[in-house]
Amino acid sequence: MILDIEEQDLKSAVLGLVVALVEIIQETLRLQAIKRMEAGSLTEEAVERLGEALMDLDEAIRKMKIEMGITESVKAIRDGLDSAVNEIIDTIVPSQHLAVQPLAADGYYAQR
Amino acid sequence: MIQISEDQSGLPAPAPEKYDQSGRYVYCVALTGEEVILEGAGIEGRSVYSLVNRGVSALVHDCSPQLYRPSGQNAAAEWVLAHHRVVQAAWSRWGSVLPMVFNTIVKGDRYNAQENLTKWLEREHRSLQNRLEAFVGKAEYGVQVFWDPAAVGAEVAGKDPAIQMLEKDIENSPRGLAYMYRQKLERLLKKGLEARAVQEMENLIQRLNPCTDNFRVEKTKDGGDGRQMLMNLSCLVCNERLPGLEAQLDVLSKREGFSVRLAGPLPPYSFC
């Protein structure tokens, strides 16, 4: 049995984990930074760099959340495609090549 | 007038505390130092007033210090709308509000609710003021883009050589084989549409990003009537950028198989 793991499902799961993790890291960093800043143990330069690093993390998280949103939306699209696809196929391929034979009166498929 | 609620949540209803109005229901925080009273404007006709702290105020009404439970569907609707009405009114009057999450009620402990709320306003003053000032001249809009996958799919099929080949194969094959080919065609089409969906979404975001101050990608819902919701966005848009956004959406809505719905302007619920 081959597991058909949909790419989008995998992507969605991984993204979710990464975002959760990065947010925790970011919050920890932020708290540490504030503590040390208030204790006076950071130079102005260091504070500036930390600030920028946290801003970068913010931006990275934001981008990942957008990516997650897209992935979720695509999954929803995929799940709703069945009827649309049938409709398309009916228009692009002449139907007699694909027609299911109607049941004969006695319930069996009619002779070809 | 206190209602004994139907149990909506599986918890026992709290004992009625008719005369205890020590709680404060908070509608929003607004960029203002004005002291106002709005009689009868709030939920269940309560009077709403501003609790001012140095240029940043909370709009509240007095209530018993327990969660509101609607006593029925109509009551719930009234409640939601009354809440939004107050937020909306504050927004149009003072230009910037931070709506509170629904059913925010401040209680008293060592200090009474009024003191607790005032202290919170003071503690958060800088942050609240910064955020409120950042929201001046901006509004939230809901952007929903729909597509008709059948229409777009026909285009996708027309451009994909593998699909073209399969079409021919099906025409020239006996039924059994044609059936198998059809399965393959289905898969190819689905993959193609999926890829196209991703492309359209990324394209859309690229175009709309410069038209917004911020945006969130929301969950899509059922489009209905054969359409699918391709993308559901909450956008924070300043007044200057709005025409640009509308222009982009206009162009998009004219494309074959695409339609757009724009809801707003709304106070910035999603960007608090």
Added chain:
Amino acid sequence: MVDLLDRVLDRGLVINADIIICLAGVPLVGINLRAALAGMETMGRYGLMDQWDDRTRLQDAARQPAATGQGTCNPEEPTGSALRTYGV
């Protein structure tokens, strides 16, 4: 209407302090209630307030009769406003 509902119920500023009454883990507005709210016809009867008379009273452009409920609304109170969505 649904656009507004989701936002009002789910979004907004959260006061992260223990001065708030909340029941952790219990959805304040259940899914069924939300669905019922979304479908309700009474929603259409409310109109958006355009003006606000500042000193004391909130004036309503069109006074609508209160939706019948289980007596939660004082029928003399103005019941307010409509929500517009702009179709493109």
